[in-house]
Amino acid sequence: MITGKLNWDVLAKLLKNNQGALRPEVERGGSVGEDCAVVNLSGTKLVLSTDPVTAAANHTGRIAYHINLNDIATTGAKPLGILVTVLAPPQGEISDIETVMAEISEEAKVHGVMILGGHTEVTDAVNRMVVSITALGVMDPGEKVLWTAGAEEGNGLLVTKALALEGTAILAQDFPERCREVLTEKELDEAKAFARELSVLPEGRLMRSFATAMHDITEGGILGALWEMKTASGLGFEIEAAKLPLRPVTRKLCAHFQLDPLRLISSGSMLMAVKDPEKALAELTAAGIEAHLIGRMVKEGGVLLEEGRRILVDPPARDEIYKLYDVEEGSASILPEKKEKPCE
Template sequence: MITGKLNWDVLKKLLARNQGAIRSEVEKGGAVGEDCAVVNLGEEKLILSTDPVTAAAEDAGHIAFHININDIATTGARPLGIMVTILAPKEASLVDIEKVMRDISKEAKENDVMILGGHTEVTDAVNRMIVSVTALGTMDHGEDVVWTGGARAGDKIIVTKALGLEGTSILVSDFWEKSREVLSEEEMNAARAFSQELSVLKEGRLMRNMASSMHDITEGGVLGALWEVKEASGKGFRVEHEKLPVRDVTKKLCDAFSLDPLKLISSGSMLLTVEREEEALAILAKHGIEAHVIGEVLEEGSVLVKKGEEFHVDAPRRDEIYKLYD
């Protein structure tokens, strides 16, 4: 099997056959395109999500925290706590493990999130550090959860910040020498700083009462995220290549590593579908969040327009970053 997420069709079949028991307290469980589950606790709702970091050797703790809290943010919920599992290879040192813990703790403190527990071990089952986080958030009973599947035909599609932020930071951290061949020192520093932009918690809180759907752009990049919204909502999309925000540093690195930035892991960028795009852009701009309208939701289809020509978009098979770890 190839590395990366399982194929969408395969995953749907596996999930359909392996759901466990059905509980009445669960409003909705996770599914393809829906990264969170919602449990009704009476006066409050508990929101849960989980994800590992497998494609980054550096900053794994920092990345693991944000990709999971980002999932909570896409529902409009308030983050509460996390559970952390660290699997370290035998070659790792105590210093390496402590760095992961310290990075997670730092981000948790800054975002008022408690580390509730977890598990840490050294094992020969892995050849690099694996960090897996389960995140929990809460909502009042009367609040509406924002689902990925809420996208409606006619909505405009917005992405925040720029695409490929996480992928770019991984490239300059894990493939330092080759990155230096194509980037200046100033560009290297700028690319490394992208790791400080991985949170979408702010835009999630701002847009929770306006967006019909919210989805953080992770593995598979923006095309993968668009496909997941399509699968969850049963709708389609049409986006314009020239409107997709990719920074020059990311373009240079993707050219050097022969990667497609539109299929590159992009934590730090939120995909939103909204009816009133001008109002949404104004709110985001007021709070210092860069945002771009890239297209619209259709009744069906998956279209990328490039230089006036329309191309059909298939589901990305895996994230581009994994090409470098094969």
């Protein structure tokens, strides 16, 4: 098997065939494109999500915290607590685990989130630290849960902040010397600081009454997130390349490492389908949150408009970031695969 997420077809089959016992309290469980499950407990809704961090060697705790709380944010729920599992390799140090937990605790205090428990273990089953978090959020009985499947034809598609923030931060933190080949020290520090912008909790709570669907942009980048929204909703998307927000240092690093920024892990940016893009943009701007209208939901297909061309977009096989770790381990080339093909 290759590194990265399982492809959509395999994942859908696994989920369909392995649900365990069905429970009446569960409003909806996980599925392709949906990162959260919702359990109704006498009116109060408990929202749950879980994810590990496997593609970062630095600031693993901070990244693990945000990718899980961001899943909670996509539903419009308020974060409550987290369970943390840390698997550390034998060659590591206790200080490594202390650093991870301190990062998680620091971020949790900011958002009023409690660390409820978890598991910590040193094991030769991993060769670098793996951190997995399960996040819990709550919603009041009258609040509506937003699902990725809720996107509607004609909805405008917004993204917040900039794309590939997480991927850029990982490149700067894990490969600083190679980054210095194209970045100044100031630019390198800027790229590392993107790790401080990974939360989408503010826009998640703000947009819960404006959006029909929200999805945090993680593995597979913006194109992966769009495909997950497309799959969940049964619709299609059409986006404009010129409107996709990428910061200059991200463009520099992706060109240098030969990575596609549109398929690069992008925690820190929320994808939102909204009925009234102008009103949603005004609300986000008033709250000091950068946002961009990049396209719309359509009846079917996935199209990227670029310099007068209509390019059909295929689902990404895996995130671009893994190509670098394959190279470091001597098992693959970093030359990116070209997945798009022109429309017929």
